[in-house]
Amino acid sequence: DAEITQSPRHKITETxxxxxxxxxxxxxxxxxxxxRQDLGHGLRLIHYSYGVQDTNKGEVSDGYSVSxxxxxxxxxxxxxxxSSQTSVYFCASSDNxxxxxxxxxxxxxxxxx
Amino acid sequence: xxxxTQPNSMESNEEEPVHLPCNHSTISGTDYIHWYRQLPxxxxxxxxxxxxxxxxxxxxxxxxxxxxxxSTLILHRATLRDAAVxxxxxxxxxxxxxxAGTTVTVRA
Numbered sequence: 001d002a003e004i005t006q007s008p009r010h011k012i013t014e015t016x017x018x019x020x021x022x023x024x025x026x027x028x029x030x031x032x033x034x035x036r037q038d039l040g041h042g043l044r045l046i047h048y049s050y051g052v053q054d055t056n057k058g059e060v061s062d063g064y065s066v067s068x069x070x071x072x073x074x075x076x077x078x079x080x081x082x083s084s085q086t087s088v089y090f091c092a093s094s095d096n097x098x099x100x101x102x103x104x105x106x107x108x109x110x111x112x113x
Numbered sequence: 114x115x116x117x118t119q120p121n122s123m124e125s126n127e128e129e130p131v132h133l134p135c136n137h138s139t140i141s142g143t144d145y146i147h148w149y150r151q152l153p154x155x156x157x158x159x160x161x162x163x164x165x166x167x168x169x170x171x172x173x174x175x176x177x178x179x180x181x182x183x184s185t186l187i188l189h190r191a192t193l194r195d196a197a198v199x200x201x202x203x204x205x206x207x208x209x210x211x212x213a214g215t216t217v218t219v220r221a
Contacts (some may be wrong), residue, residue: 035211042200042211043157050207058208074125098205099145104156 003027006091006105019078021108031094032074033102033111034058034066034089043090049074050097063090081112122216131188133215135201139183143165145204146177146189148186150197157200160186191219 004025013019023032029053035043035058045058047066055066063085065077078085088109092102119137125131136143137146148160161168161175163184168175174187188195 042213043188044211044214045208048208092156099162100204100207100209102145102149102157102161102209104158107156 004091004093004103004105007078007110008108009040009106010109012111012113013081015081015083017081019081019110021078021089021091021110023074023076023077023105024072025091025093025105026072027093027095027103028071029093029095030071031097031102032049032068033092034064034074034076035090035092035096036060036085037090038087039108044089046076046089047074056079078110083112086110086112117203117212119199119201119212119215120204121213122193124218124220125188125191125194126220128190131191131195132184133186133188133199133201133216133217135185136183137201137203140181140203141205143205144176146175146181146184147202147204147209148173148175149200149202149209149211152194152196152197157211160199176207188217191217193219193221195219 007022010073014109034046044060049068055098090107091105147162149157151157163175176185196219198214202209
């Protein structure tokens, strides 16, 4: 079955280190998204992509970057991790831009010490 | 961002219907109304969406007011597995904007 996976599921890192979170989908969806969710809050959009070589900033993009070299993957990089980036990160993908039904991965819990 | 207003929490008994209201008075003509839910320790899950007409699927029904300024998600027979945070979202500019949602508790 097609799916969307994230790795690692849990990560502990130190302030200042570069961290990359992986997202892989097998639906061949054009659209991919990264969100973060902090305790007791809804999801906030970090970056998104509508296809290979396309990337766009979301509402909380500072300190994060993405690249889209193929359809299946959208890795999220924290250039220099900060304690404020401790959060749960969700990746999602969708096929139809107009109605945009998104399918979410299981999440990565990141702790920055 | 397109704003929606939902109650913080709702409680229901198992096997009873649940009506989750959502106000979206600033909705524009091209905004789709989406509902997602998030079970504990999981990613959000699509529930249903609509534009103007009421919609039904295997999970729920979506009733949209005639002026589109409000909508109601209906879970016909709540089960313990329906306990989750339910998000009402206006899909605008090709993006979803999540609010705080409504936490639904189902009593056995």
